[in-house]
Amino acid sequence: MPVYEIDETHAPARTSFVASANGHRDFPIQNLPLGVFSRTGEAARGGIAIGEQILDLAALAASGLLTGEAQEAAQAACADSLNQLLALGASPRRALRRAVSALLAADSPQEVRIADMLVPMAQGTMHLPARIGDYTDFYVGIHHARTVGSLFRPDNPLLPNYRHVPIGYHGRASTVRVPGAEVVRPRGQVPSPGGEAPVFAPSARLDYELELGLWVGPGNDQGTPIPIAGAEAHMAGLTLLNDWSARDMQAWEYQPLGPFLAKNFHTTVSPWLVTMEALAPFRAPAMARSEGDPAVLPYLVDAEDALRGGLSLSLEVALSSAAMRDKGLEPLVLSRGEAAQAMYWTLAQMLTHHASNGCAMQPGDLLGTGTLSGPPEEKGAAGSLLEITLGGKHPLALPSGETRRFLEDGDAVTLSGRLHAEGYVAIGFGPCSGTIAPAPAG
């Protein structure tokens, strides 16, 4: 079945017997994202989000209700990570989706048995969906690259390679976490006030970055590239990703080998993997290219990818300070934007480029897009404080009367996303949140 094919699981009329799913902002029956959860005292295992419930895939695999590829996929999702499921590729995943969609539907003949396999989200602790082999972060948001470039290198904001090569770098897999873990302000080498030599101190310019994350599977053998036309077959699904960044440490350390400690202390991903199958109705052209941009090299060109390599996806960032929460104030929306306007390179181009030198991609690898900021003429679409406050020069006013140049201890940042397309039920990722904790004593 073609990668982008829309089937009965996307039918807007389909509803679920799980009442909280119908009209749910993120997890209606049209979504069915995959995750790993546990209840107190129980082993972690795979699950599927439906409204405010989690369908227990270990229970489903043991039920005898599935057959063939769907059963194979459910069986692979019984472990404490989905790596085995991601290794199977799209076909079993799609079979599981279709089977689960029927079992959860309003007219499901198995409602009673399935209802027994549901765990309220409030009772579940979420874990990383996969053991991450390698985590790579790209830089496909051209407006972010240009704005940040102008702050770090005023003479030379967008480097000559940017429009030719999907820029990326390796990140740290060991510190990628789902929401719930405190984001501890890092210490590091930062400029001393007035001095030439740095001091070792807590970062004073802590920031977030609004990104998407791509979960990889099955991947390729070392030495065997992934052709662009086949790239979608190695994508399992998407997540929201917050690439927490210490700007003062970054500016000092990043030359010549790139960001290191400024970004590897913590990365937050939303726990639900929204499958490529669920995304089918929301595929769109990427729109961040301009007339006159250089031709893309043939190894990154595919007609289908040009038409549907992007996403109809609205992204939003909200912030609440401790004082705002104390006063009962709503989180302040810092930005709203469209992913398609931000992405110069598609997900398929990221993956194909990554493997083009023979680099081995493995099930459970995670690729970040880099910060997705809207074009500068779209006010309020910038995906980091660095861009919003222009490096701290224009502080942001909070409804509590506070101001922000960068993040303060106690600040909570929440990324959210909404996939939308006319005639289809919108779906989301669930929140991707993190709260800043003070640096440990020095």
Place this chain on the structure above:
Amino acid sequence: MPVYEIDETHAPARTSFVASANGHRDFPIQNLPLGVFSRTGEAARGGIAIGEQILDLAALAASGLLTGEAQEAAQAACADSLNQLLALGASPRRALRRAVSALLAADSPQEVRIADMLVPMAQGTMHLPARIGDYTDFYVGIHHARTVGSLFRPDNPLLPNYRHVPIGYHGRASTVRVPGAEVVRPRGQVPSPGGEAPVFAPSARLDYELELGLWVGPGNDQGTPIPIAGAEAHMAGLTLLNDWSARDMQAWEYQPLGPFLAKNFHTTVSPWLVTMEALAPFRAPAMARSEGDPAVLPYLVDAEDALRGGLSLSLEVALSSAAMRDKGLEPLVLSRGEAAQAMYWTLAQMLTHHASNGCAMQPGDLLGTGTLSGPPEEKGAAGSLLEITLGGKHPLALPSGETRRFLEDGDAVTLSGRLHAEGYVAIGFGPCSGTIAPAPAG
């Protein structure tokens, strides 16, 4: 027991009943490095190199000859990776070393039983010693940094941060291999002859880099730094590391986020982990600092580390082309140098800096030092062709009548190292070799 302590296992008079060990270049009884091996049709498991033999740790763990911590360590080494052993830290590893040293000694009362647990190296296939969680490459070779900087940035060879912060970046874990795997020449975006836009073609400037690799264990929890005084407790041992590099791809892609596809297609490590215990007699000051260098920030200062954070270690790189091998010519030694003269930062400083922002280090993580080149006044001590041929400007003459600017298909590169100290038996790593295979058809 203190990290640097020398005990009876280092006694120069100690010999083994394994005849090939006595006088062995790399693996006399004073070394006892750890690795993972398999024989055809058998499961991979831990082993210890002794001369031309491998002591099977699964057989030893099952023998009943060990007790206490030594048995615990052997048991942890029965799996197909040493991660579990690395997680135990130094004390069980040291207990295993002492027990095995006695069991393999010339006067061993268990010679007959132990002899049954030996596998000839020629029958064993070596595997990676650990599943690598994250691989990080540093840049501690100051002479390399200066020479390469002068090629990439003639005006600005050594950046202002170099003497303050141990520069490092994340590498790719999925493509680290032991010798035996072909090193396939990568394709990638390289400059077109005379054109402004790049072309996608096989790298024409393929290079090696002479490095050391540090295997980490046990590591720290996220958010909890590793103090410099305690860093050695999280180091398991060393390996040789060849950071194969495509210089044309690197020059084009590395700004602003650092090297990516130019280096992640293949990294070779020697398969034997030479333990920190084995290294005790060979610890020395690092000598690449000069008077007038800026003071090291306190979080990276430790008196013991300043005295013994370096290594008395001679390193060598040799090359043989296919034509040289056809003609029966010996490999050409490209460089000889001393690690201590190359390293501006110690292994402990690398590890402590990496964890200083709370980044979680895990058992089986791998840290490369970066290229270890001698000072420019030491002729013939440069650890890459980029330095030896000055970016290809001064081709190297091979004894076959060929010349080399960079590596050609069929070239075999072998790194080797020798730890030496007066009054002690020298030990080594075994060879770290790789042969360049042609790029796949485009």
